[in-house]
Amino acid sequence: MNATSEPRFIPFTHPVELEEDETLQQARNFRDQLQLRRTVRKFSSRIIPEGVIDACLEAAGSAPSGANQQPWHFVVVTDPEIKSRIREAAEEEEKAFYSGRAPQAWLDALAHLGTDEHKEFLETAPALIVIFAKNFDLKSNGQRVKNYYVQESVGIATGMLITALHLCGLSSLTHTPSPMGFLNKLLGRPKNERAFILLVAGYASEDVLVPDIDKKELDEFRTRV
Ligand SMILES: Cc1cc2nc3c(=O)[nH]c(=O)nc-3n(C[C@H](O)[C@H](O)[C@H](O)COP(=O)(O)O)c2cc1C
Numbered sequence: 001m002n003a004t005s006e007p008r009f010i011p012f013t014h015p016v017e018l019e020e021d022e023t024l025q026q027a028r029n030f031r032d033q034l035q036l037r038r039t040v041r042k043f044s045s046r047i048i049p050e051g052v053i054d055a056c057l058e059a060a061g062s063a064p065s066g067a068n069q070q071p072w073h074f075v076v077v078t079d080p081e082i083k084s085r086i087r088e089a090a091e092e093e094e095k096a097f098y099s100g101r102a103p104q105a106w107l108d109a110l111a112h113l114g115t116d117e118h119k120e121f122l123e124t125a126p127a128l129i130v131i132f133a134k135n136f137d138l139k140s141n142g143q144r145v146k147n148y149y150v151q152e153s154v155g156i157a158t159g160m161l162i163t164a165l166h167l168c169g170l171s172s173l174t175h176t177p178s179p180m181g182f183l184n185k186l187l188g189r190p191k192n193e194r195a196f197i198l199l200v201a202g203y204a205s206e207d208v209l210v211p212d213i214d215k216k217e218l219d220e221f222r223t224r225v
Pocket residue numbers: 037038039040041113115173174175176177210213
């Protein structure tokens with residue numbers, strides 16, 4: 001990642017080679033698997049096998065990013081004490097959010113999900129993955145290096161993480177207690193990092209219910225020209 005050096009190139013061959021019909025099959029299989037993903041808000045305390053989260057994070061870390069700056073940092077929280085402090089702080093913010101801070105239109109948009117300020121999952125789920133976005137990097141001499149397309153890059157990496165977890169049989173909840181500044185403090189993250197998403201990860205509780213929602217049909221979100 002040295003922007004001033006001469007570019008160097010190496011050969012690349014795509015590792016997946018499929019016949020035409022296999023390509024379509026693969027695309028449809030992947031679609032079918034991803035369409036089974038749901039956000040859950042009730043987790044079991046079942047332990048995630050060692051190494052799974054790190055492998056999923058390595059998958060996320062392979063994401064494309066603006067200028068390959070990889071402007072993200074992931075904190076994996078499994079310590080019950082820290083989870084409990086995160087829950088306490090998140091519930092405080094969420095209480096304020098649901099009881100006045102959020103405009104009525106936002107609350108109306110959320111109403112069909114049945115969410116409220118209670119966030120038990122922050123303690124029951126085995127892992128909280130807090131994703132931080134870095135608008136700039138800090139060199140060891142204190143110099144700031146601006147990162148480009150930070151939101152887009154971290155969003156893509158997060159999507160890949162959610163996908164990886166799902167394909168391993170794990171559920172996740174994309175949580176965004178508003179605002180999330182408390183996470184920097186609780187997790188001791190530096191000023192150049194901003195909490196982006198608090199991803200709750202683990203196995204769905206066996207008795208979990210999910211909102212009965214629809215996804216748009218392809219014709220509603222795709223145009224061909
Ligand atoms: C950026 C983002 C923020 C979200 N924040 C929250 C949140 O704070 N709390 C929550 O319960 N769900 C949150 N969600 C989950 C959405 O409500 C959920 O993805 C949506 O209702 C669709 O449901 P599905 O994921 O099961 O398809 C968030 C999702 C995204 C992408």
